[in-house]
Amino acid sequence: MRVKGTRDFLPEEMILRQQVLEKIKSIFEVFGFQPLETPALESWEVLSAKGAGGEEILNETYNFEDKGGRKIGLRYDLTVPLARVVASNPNLNLPFKRYQIEKVWRYGDISKGRFREFLQADIDIVGSESMLADAEIIACAISVLNSLGFRQFFVRINNRKILEALIKYAGVENDKVMNVFRIIDKLEKIGIENVKKELKEMKISEDSIEKIIELIKIEGEPKTVLEKIEKIIKTEGIDELRQIISYLEKMKVEPKFKIDLSLARGLDYYTGPIFEVFAEKGIGSIAGGGRYDKMIGLFSGKDIPATGISFGIERIIEVMKERKMIKSKKSNVKVFIASVNEKVRDNVLEIVQLLRSNLISADYDLRSRSLSKQLEYANSLEIPNVIIVGEKELEKNCVKLRRMETGEEILLKLEDIAKFDFT
């Protein structure tokens, strides 16, 4: 009955997701990013604007006519809506640092485990052409992954300006550069031989292909790589990366970054530094972004520089679950109040009310069940504390508290309940 490629998140899953998202959000805010939300529905005009997501993604975009005959669609990312927001709010304070954690929709191939409705988390800095902004984005991404408990990830950095210069240096004509970007971007997925094959199909000479492959393989310490390239080509892209690296060092960001000249990124709109975060082997990319100084101008008519990164939240959560980096629980309830029989139901309500008015999450039986059934229910929801209300104990103004994990039982005075530490 559920739409293919969509999911329900039951409480156990939701509690886990909320934990991850809260952590991410808090780091975004520590770095000075402010929240933004935009509608799920965008006009087709915006989604299909030249220089926005591009043709490939539009093929996967849900779209339809509303009752007024206007063509609209469900957003496929959070960057295009940001560009629209900036363009239509000319009085925004710049730089505008915003985060957005919302769902996007793509009609992808579900046989490959892709979802059609999934969460993205983006941070972007609009209105700064300084490489400080790119360093901020990278530093924040690294901080987010550190705080989530990732250890062996690293950030690959490149610059479209460098890649473009290298490709041209290898003898490729101007009008084929973007296509070469797209083919190189697939290197991880399809392997070197297929990249060569696709380049050949593009009618790029054998000689050029060999040169490209050789150039993008240059490896080493960031500074060494930049020196090597500098001997081959001239572009401000080299100095841009040098600045980013120096800023990251000053920010005391652990050197979890390296220059990877084979990093291309698939989208058309990048104009400068690009970056992608990789977890250990087998997981691949978990976040990616870069600088796009021309996209907002497409909506506003006036170029405004921007840079940002998008986190693949679904993959991050998946990995964290697989590696048990996060503990889930079935319920957030701290105390279940059980009654030994019908006679004490009113006392149960009083205790529930007492706990709740002290903002302690409390629940009780709504089905007139036996004590053992109530305990079974509390146990199945992994509620850590059960207060058992019985007549005998009530006579002494007490209740029994059972710590479910240890089985330990404590006699608790009624007057002490509200102050008790149930954690």
Next chain:
Amino acid sequence: MRVKGTRDFLPEEMILRQQVLEKIKSIFEVFGFQPLETPALESWEVLSAKGAGGEEILNETYNFEDKGGRKIGLRYDLTVPLARVVASNPNLNLPFKRYQIEKVWRYGDISKGRFREFLQADIDIVGSESMLADAEIIACAISVLNSLGFRQFFVRINNRKILEALIKYAGVENDKVMNVFRIIDKLEKIGIENVKKELKEMKISEDSIEKIIELIKIEGEPKTVLEKIEKIIKTEGIDELRQIISYLEKMKVEPKFKIDLSLARGLDYYTGPIFEVFAEKGIGSIAGGGRYDKMIGLFSGKDIPATGISFGIERIIEVMKERKMIKSKKSNVKVFIASVNEKVRDNVLEIVQLLRSNLISADYDLRSRSLSKQLEYANSLEIPNVIIVGEKELEKNCVKLRRMETGEEILLKLEDIAKFDFT
């Protein structure tokens, strides 16, 4: 460029919304409700199921065919998806108490100030036929509004069983009862004369109309109203309300509720107690719900009792803003670190890093602006603290801290920055 009836929420609005939603969520959790999320996309089969939302709402539902030719739509509420989830998860622990705070979509009349994409917050209890469950829902709703700072609201309670018995007692035939519900539901909106008119158009006799009007006008203390009705009709609905009221008293819920026999609720699926929360005059309904013991059975083939309420979040936020019940701010940033000139930029980065690693939200200049422009920016974002980094102070291992609200300036040692209380 934005789709009609949709909104962007810029940081100032978002920070305010997040505050309200966090409060609501925390009270939901104190009452033992657990989070659930379902997809925005639902199959048309589910949305249009008999006994779900009904024809009127389907006329306002966005729908389209996906690329596989399946008819799907955007959910118009959170109750129908809940029914689907319960039906397709037969092993759920019952009672299932869930909350869901997500967007819904309706193609409504925007000239009446209606939005086409808006937030709802629902709590429901599935699997308890006890009136305790209904009392829980009402108590939680009252607690939510209290915690948000509402004071003069009240809950109107009625029971479909009572209303049905009264309508039949007035001489209306069985097959017209539901239509009479729908007409009475409009009483607030269209007034008594129009209700009479519409009832007449339904071919209900003058005599019956007079009787209905007279009966639904019965007012007074809850217990008195129930006694009065009991002399006229017999239905278990009377005892149900009596139980709810007695439970609410035991839960020490302030008597912010009254029995209103003219409350009908527009949706078909209610089967027992119904309730609606009204703020003071002029605002009208801000939450509404009731018991629907038959809806889940439509999906699962097996009746499972359920009751719940839906909060009109957009209206609640609107009212809270109008009445200044909530303070907004333009940014969550606690400290802006300004530099007097280019020479101290590295020191700025060090201080920023220090604050952030201590989880203090910090920001700084990304545009190489003059000190006065930096202060202007910090001021326009209402950032409460500005650290001014100057060479003179640095020589003494100090920086200047300006409290923006008072203008007070403090000399702060570098080693004390991380421990300082910036709130």
